[in-house]
Amino acid sequence: MKYIIIVVFFTYSIVAQSQSVFEASREGSIDTLEALYRINNDTLNAVDSKGFTPLILSTYNSQAAAVTFLLNKNVDINAKDVSGNTALMGVCFKGNFEIAKMLIDNGANVNQQNYNNATALIYASTFGHLDIVTYLLQKGADKEIIDSRGNTALKHAQMQGNDEIEALLKF
Known part of the structure; x- marks a missing residue:
């Protein structure tokens, strides 16, 4: 043995x-x-x-x-890279709902900001991931957070022409 x-x-x-x-x-x-x-x-x-x-x-x-x-x-779960981005922010950029949900359900901070003040919601809104945006909002993501360029998630969705996300963020 x-x-x-x-x-x-x-x-x-x-x-x-x-x-x-x-x-x-x-x-x-x-x-x-x-x-x-x-x-x-x-x-x-x-x-x-x-x-x-x-x-x-x-x-x-x-x-x-x-x-x-x-x-x-x-x-x-909330560790930041050199730009201040977290795992949740990265997955909101890439768009994998299953992994985003896993992170959120395991305590990822949905309102954590990187060094440009961007959040997971801003990334998901910018890159058109409606399912992730919806889930982030259900879990308390703050749609009023402003990044370092003065833009909210709504403004990012508008700039990218993400109409469904824009409609969701207006409520």
């Missing part, structure tokens, strides 16, 4: 060394994330040179299973 445990740990170490936590997050490699977590559970909150965390990279790359894994390990 002793030898089996050593072999298993050694195998995890080889897997973990061959792929970084950031690559594993981008690719949704749960086995590697698990191996890295077993070696050092702090690695799941690691930050790369751009401030990206494994959660930010998993959400941005639509890796729902990796997002679920990371959330179950209690990573910092």
Whole structure:
């Protein structure tokens, strides 16, 4: 039994060394994330040179299973990259409703602002993601927040011609 445990740990170490936590997050490699977590559970909150965390990279790359894994390990859901963007902001830019809902339902701050004062609602409104805008509003997103250029989510929707979102934000 002793030898089996050593072999298993050694195998995890080889897997973990061959792929970084950031690559594993981008690719949704749960086995590697698990191996890295077993070696050092702090690695799941690691930050790369751009401030990206494994959660930010998993959400941005639509890796729902990796997002679920990371959330179950209690990573910092509101961590910011070097621009102040969060995982929720990234997914609102990309438009993956399933992952946006996961983040919101697990406590992501729907009104957190980046360093340009933009919010997840501003991103979802700008890029035309009606389902995400609707859910953000249901969960308390503040449509009156103004970004550093003086624009609200409504103004961003208008500038992009997102008529359905504009109508939703006017109420």
